[in-house]
Amino acid sequence: MVQAYILIQTEVGKAANVASEISGIPGVTQAEDVTGPYDVIVRAEARNVDELGKLVVAQIQAVEGITRTLTCPIVHI
Secondary structure, X not given: OEEEEEEEEEOOOOHHHHHHHHOOOOOEEEEEXXXXXXXXXXXXXXXXXXXXXXXXXXXXXXXXXXXXXXXXXXXXO
């Protein structure tokens, strides 16, 4: 299982709507609107890195109001 944090920048005033919509996507375990350089932080999981990439590109980035994403896979050192 691969887990990652996805940091999201949104259009002004869209963070709450983006977080709400993303929280319903399968594979997303948490989606919160936050303050700071990013507007929404998502925690997601997938079977492998390829599936994680598909989740981000095909589903999360398709949500209206998102301007940029940064995916940060979790590593266990």
